[in-house]
């Protein structure tokens with residue numbers, strides 16, 4: 408058993424290489440993941456933007472954080488899908504009958520989710536730049552944004568792992584993402600929460616997406632982030648830990 | 663050195679309601695081909711999964727290469743490889759990439775030549791750089807077996823390796839398995855086809871209603887258990903058996 412621990416990172420690296428091949432050989436995945444958020448961005452900026460009062464003169468700047476979160480929320484559906492397919496096809500059984508760390512195949516999927524979502528995020532930021540997105544943020548602020556997005560991705564990825572491991576059909580594996588995709592709409596992502604009726608507003612202001620969006624928005628526009636960043640971090644880390652523990656339980660049971 | 667590659671004693675396993683294995687005993691000699699014969703749902707895959715450390719038994723003991731599967735799974739995994747009932751190949755990677763991946767996971771020093779050698783042995787060199795999703799069923803199964811040979815494991819498990827293959831591909835796979843055993847590897851295979859067991863195995867065991875009801879060489883089985891055998895042939899007649907039956911009827915007339 409010692410040797411399996413010693414090789415954990417090299418094994419995981421092989422697994423990462425494997426799923427990165429999957430991603431680069433099906434670039435349509437990246438396109439599918441980014442096209443809806445980009446379309447939303449176009450729609451909101453060029454069609455609805457004129458009617459929305461956000462108190463900023465650059466609506467793309469206002470919109471971008473929420474759009475990025477949407478892209479990640481749809482990206483993780485593929486993580487769950489890839490995991491499900493691996494379980495179906497029996498390749499996990501091969502891996503598990505080999506002298507490698509038991510969790511290496513799973514971590515391979517998790518890392519892949521991080522990398523592929525980072526690619527989607529970059530693509531969307533590029534499109535936003537073309538549409539007039541500008542940021543005064545320095546390197547540190549950008550790093551903080553990257554960190555929050557990475558944590559958000561990890562938190563959702565572990566939820567995706569649970570879904571992928573426990574799904575009984577391909578459709579089921581991706582279905583969990585829909586409610587998550589909807590969260591940005593009832594948050595400060597597109598319109599300020601002040602404009603919402605009080606009940607909805609209470610929900611919007613206390614759900615994770617709002618604090619994450621506000622923190623990223625403040626970082627990108629060089630405003631003081633205040634409490635938002637801590638609330639955002641607490642949400643991400645909290646969800647990640649709970650989902651991780653639960654996912655590992657399901658994994659041990661299934662394997 | 664003991665010369666048993668697999669030892670199974672009083673193996674028990676139940677899923678929620680069904681009692682699948684009710685005390686299974688058998689041994690497999692090193693370097694031999696052992697066929698476990700049984701109809702659909704007899705519990706063949708369950709035995710394979712226990713022996714390959716994928717599933718825990720409820721009772722009894724099982725040892726592979728001298729290591730207990732429950733207490734020394736790590737050592738068992740070092741000694742074996744599994745070609746499962748459903749092809750365990752990566753469809754999006756090429757044949758070569760699949761082999762290199764497994765070689766890296768087995769921590770071999772030179773993954774590339776190992777892959778090239780196996781591609782050559784299994785007649786996959788021309789298709790080596792094509793994605794596996796473009797392979798035929800027979801090619802896929804050959805790649806699957808090739809992946810199991812990476813790193814020269816001592817005991818190889820082949821679960822229903824020819825199910826779903828056409829007769830031609832089946833003969834091809836049989837040839838491969840025979841070559842394996844000639845090189846000293848122990849082969850444990852399961853099958854629903856009597857003919858396959860006849861073709862390949864040194865010893866054949868029949869799993870029925872949770873127990874091994876017959877175990878021996880083909881000649882011994884033919885002598886000892888004619889009634890049990892007839893029962894099985896009725897469920898899964900081999901091409902040869904049908905052929906013989908037709909000939910027999912013709913000659914009677």
Ligand SMILES: Nc1ncnc2c1ncn2[C@@H]1O[C@H](COP(=O)(O)OP(=O)(O)OP(=O)(O)O)[C@@H](O)[C@H]1O
Nearest residue numbers: 677678680682700701702703704705706707708709
């Ligand atoms: N995870 C499981 N949960 C519940 N029942 C199961 C499970 N796996 C197998 N079974 C049942 O156990 C019995 C034996 O299954 P097993 O797959 O070992 O049979 P098999 O001999 O390999 O059959 P086949 O020839 O169809 O592959 C079957 O009745 C099957 O339905």
Ligand SMILES: [Mg+2]
Nearest residue numbers: 706707747822
């Ligand atoms: Mg089976």
